[in-house]
Amino acid sequence: MTSIRNVSLSVLEDRAKFIRKETVRLSRIAGAGHYSSTFSCAELLASLYYDQMNIEPGNPQWKDRDRFVMSKGHAAIGLYPVLADLGFFDPSELDTYTRLGSKYGDHPDMKKVAGLDFSSGSLGHGLSVGLGLALAARMTKRTYMTYVMLGDGELSEGQIWEAANSAGHFGLQNLVALVDRNGLSIDGHTEDVMSVEPLGDRFAAFGWEVQRIDGHDLSAIRAAFKALQRSGQGRPQVIIADTVKGRGVARMEMSLDWHVGNLVGEDYDAVMAELDAGLQPYESEAMT
Amino acid sequence: MIKDMQDESEIFRGTTSGSTRLRDARSVRGTPKSGMPAFVLGEELANMADTDPRIVVATADLASANRTNDFRDRHPTRFVNFSIAEKNMITAAAGMASTGLIPYVATFASFAAILGAEAIRTDCAYPQMKVRIIGSHSGMSMGFYGSSHHALEDLGMLRCMADLTVVCATDANHLRAILRASVDHPKAMYIRLGRGRDPVVYDEVPDIAFGRALRLRDGADLTIIACGSQVRASLDAAQKLATQGLTVRVVDMFTLDRIDTAEIAAAARETKAILTVEEHNITGGLGSAVAEVLLDLPRMRFRKHGVPDKYVEVGPPAALYAHYRLDAAGITEVALELLSK
Secondary structure, three states: OOOOOOOOHHHHHHHHHHHHHHHHHHHHHHOOEOHHHHHOOHHHHHHHHHHHOOOOOOOOOOOOOOEEEEOOHHHHHHHHHHHHHHOOOOHHHHHHOOOOOOOOOOOOOOOOOOOOOOOOOOOOOHHHHHHHHHHHHHHHOOOOOEEEEEEOHHHHOHHHHHHHHHHHHHOOOOEEEEEEEOOEEOOEEHHHHOOOOOHHHHHHHOOOEEEEEEOOOHHHHHHHHHOOOOOOOOOOEEEEEEOOOOOOOHHHOOOHHHOOEOOOHHHHHHHHHHHHOOOOOOOOOOOO | OOOOOOOOOHHHHOOOOOOOOOOOOOOOOOOOOOOOOOOOHHHHHHHHHHHOOOEEEEEOOOOOOOOOHHHHHHOHHHEEEOOOOHHHHHHHHHHHHOOOOEEEEEEEHHHHHHHOHHHHHHHHHOOOOOOEEEEEOOEOOOHHHOHHHOEOOHHHHHHOOOOEEEEEOOOHHHHHHHHHHHOOOOOEEEEEOOOOOOOOOOOOOOOOOOOOOEEEEOOOOEEEEEOOOHHHHHHHHHHHHHOOOOOEEEEEOOEEEOOOHHHHHHHHHHOOEEEEEEEEEOOOOHHHHHHHHHOOOOOOEEEEEEEOOOOOOOOOHHHHHHHOOOOHHHHHHHHHHHHHO
16 A cells, blocks of 8 residues: 655655755766756655655565656656665666666666656656556556656646546546646746646646645645545546746756756855755745 | 448448438448458457456547447456547557556557657657557548548658567458467557458468568569558459469568568569569558668569559549559559569
8 A cells, every 4th residue: 555654854855955966966977967857856756755655666566566757757867866775776877877878868768777667758748658557557456656747848748638638537546747837948937938827727627636835845745645535536636846946056946047057066066065055945036 | 352432431430330210221320231341450359358357458539440349348447548639548558558458559540650650659669568559541541531541651650660560460360360469579569450341361360470471372473572451452463463474472571570581582582573562652661671671682673562652632442542553453564564674
């Protein structure tokens, strides 16, 4: 059965910091990395893997494990260290990140990455994958939950809404979408490039249960997970997590310049020190 | 020659039975015609699913047209209708396959292969999911429904994808063989079907292996390498050519990827010329695949025969096959042109 492991919030806070720092470290190996898209979902990822999901790292093919689909596959750089940390594979393998022949590329390949439930990279596919996983659970009478991490930019992909519509139609309560609502896609603010609001209403119109939370507030994430329904027929469930793209490094927060970047030398050291200090209160441009 | 083209509305409703209150006896509404071979797709999958719990089936609002409703009626909890959302269906099937299920997802080839191409590559082939994408009513078999509903590019688009096995079913028994063999096949598959009323080539379910062509007739003057709807037409052409003293080998090259290079080499070595015949754009399909093999062999007489590289005329299927010389008479002409060169 799915378990809430009740890891202390300070542990989760530490693991979110670990995700951000590993993202910075691995990006330097690659010479380029998706920093800010990973930083925005660090608390969500930590909460899922260290607290919420029912998984057995020693048995990655366990049929009853909860499933996770990283639909925004460019944030895989934050997922690999979590999988290694949990014991799916030796953390030293991460040092090969993106180098010739590595198992770990910018976008993740399930054939190569132990613990990865599905490959991703082409945006807009993940919710359909999750739909299939949830349908399979129903067909085979298994009780696992399926979690799908969606970016907000990829909500412009039509297939997302094909999947949202069918999940609502089929009443797949065992499907949970997490929207990392960080507000930016590559070319600008989502509401300028292509609006996604009113996002909750859009999902509700397709028959989903909607929660909306601060996606960097670990206690709010925990409460949202606890509020999930997990038995029988019902509605698919979405947690819209309002986040800050680049959260954790002041220069990256809500910056269009850091979707992909590369930190070296003193900049690298300064960012690592900033991350070590932990999250500081977020000040949006409007507030300063 | 296909003669059963009078009722083209049947394409969308399959041959399902239904009550009718129509006043003119010539009107048709869902009434099966006696003697018409129905799609065996749903029936065969249902038979397989009786003993294999991994088999599940999905379609995109075409359960009657492709007769997956025969599966739905027998295994309703293992059937999903995704409505008209083909990419979602193919990707969701990949998700199902990741749990150990073997999904067979069926819709018109134009939408399965051409609309769904990226989902096939990214979600089925690349992660090596055992999804079987079934594209029916392929080629120009949709006739006057037009190029939006034709799939004359699917083989070319899909055969260059790694870890995707591309096969063409020749008739009902051949489809049964392909479906049975597909269960244990380790890779994603694209299975290309005709309209479900394909003329008989195989009186019994043939023994097949993916990648091994079926030699149906032997001869020395010419080898016709064909697939799908063109196998029957090629056999009939071979018969016509025999009356002119020409012996023709006919090969059903039903696996496009990976193609049977040994059989092509044998044709090159043992017969005087090779003609490929396919209901597909002349670019990229069977003919191109055979040509790629012939490039490494001694030069010989060779011709690709298929649909010209343009969108086809409006017309009923039989008229189109005749117009583009993809019937027995047309293939006979093309063969004689090649042999007279």
